[in-house]
Amino acid sequence: MPRHQNRAAAGGRRRASHSMESVLTEAVALLDEAGPSALTFRALAQRLGGGVASIYWYVASKDELLDRATDHVIGGVLAEIEAIEPGDDPIDDLRAMSLTLFDAILVRPWLGNYFMRNTDVQGNALRLYEKLGQPTLRLKLTARQRFHAVSAITTVVVGSAVDLGQEPPQEVLDGALGRDEFLGRFAATWRELDAQDFPFVHEIVDEFDGHDDIEQFRAALDLTLTGLRLQAGA
Amino acid sequence: MPRHQNRAAAGGRRRASHSMESVLTEAVALLDEAGPSALTFRALAQRLGGGVASIYWYVASKDELLDRATDHVIGGVLAEIEAIEPGDDPIDDLRAMSLTLFDAILVRPWLGNYFMRNTDVQGNALRLYEKLGQPTLRLKLTARQRFHAVSAITTVVVGSAVDLGQEPPQEVLDGALGRDEFLGRFAATWRELDAQDFPFVHEIVDEFDGHDDIEQFRAALDLTLTGLRLQAGA
DNA sequence: ATCTCTATCGAACGCTGTTCTATCGTACCT
């Protein structure tokens, strides 16, 4: 592991000169551009203009690379969340923070899969967890209820995000097939199901067709927050 | 794809004779015994006493294998859920179904990662989705609210389960390190954090230490169901 | 000038999912 940051990158030489920063930045860029399957040590090395093995000086394994890359961008999210001014209602604050986190995962669907995997490496994730928990300190709850509340909220956020994070079947990644057509195709097969056996699916198929992910998430979050509000007796 | 099931497996011959059933059963067995990383085509072929390429006659890719294996066991869960007698309160029914599903994922943590990935292949998952939705038909809700409610519940169930499904760091898989010690080690590092900067983490660290996953899930589920009950105006 | 330590890299290893091609065995048709 590197003990000192790289001071400067020497000019056009043979050997490449990296830094933790550049490694994580390029890793994130790869994840953003083409999803988790595109982040390979070879692809990353090529982007950095160096050899494969060099990356192992900064990172002990791919898992650690993913954890550090995740925490790297979570740092930005944390800053956004810390910039939120606390209001009168703690639950409204929780709501705002959750939406900010969700938005971030919406832009980078891969985040959900690695977020909070290992708080040893993911220091920013831990800080974010703390930040999410602080509003609950202003609620009339037991410590256990607070713990469960924040767990429930992160579950909803990350769970919703993971749903979205599933790599679409290539056709929509290419842009050949739009998201609406993708949903529509599912909806079409659902509509062909027997109406007797699948009354619920028929009831909601029009809602599913072309639905908005953010709205769906907001609905799930609000159910949880309503429950929490009731629990806090406010 | 096989059009006919295998009628009989001829006695001790050279060539192996499979069936969709046996392929999925052995795949599930591998997943159960040693997690997703243990399910490889080579390991599976060895268990089936045949060659690697044979599996591709039943399944077009590993993704499909995972989808079918998942749906295979979801079939059992579906039967359990269909055996539940509907009661007076639709939300109580929802609760019972969710707990049944969660229990199933608790026993097979890998389930959460593949559940509902592709309802084309996962027919039982679709039926389970329908079953989860039916109680909401008895609630005073709009179609959209019903859709969002069931999505929220599956998110909580699967989200909680995925959290648990993360392959533990080998030490606890070996049994060398118990789950309690594993949690305790995290708790210990959390306790060493600055109390000023991490008031919430300090507040809940004792709850985290040695916490029960099922209880944590139940708390998250109940928050959502309470919110839903309020929404339905009951 | 030599030594040490940081940082780099090419080549190789073992593993993976997947494909190619060849084949066996059975059921059916004449």
Add this chain to the structure above:
DNA sequence: AGGTACGATAGAACAGCGTTCGATAGAGAT
């Protein structure tokens, strides 16, 4: 019976992956 089509099996090879090894370049200290 003999021929043929096809369901079903399998070994070998391929490309790609994460990871390890051993060698080595460069900069600063002695």
